[in-house]
Amino acid sequence: SQTHYFLLDVGDGKAFRQRLLTHGLIVRDCASFGLPAHVRIATRKPEENHTLLTCLNQIRY
Secondary structure, rough: OOOOOOEEOOOOOOOHHHHHHOOOOOOEEHHHHHHEEEEEEEEOOOHHHHHHHHHHHHOOO
């Protein structure tokens, strides 16, 4: 199937989500799916994706 979401293994999904929130970015931790080490990220507009990638590089999850 096709989707505009992907899962990213970040070690601690809840902590990672909180770190992104401090940068104004919202992702979903996947603990409720039985994947506590993952977050679900939606691909969006190119400029929003750029912001996400910039943030990921800054926090170096």
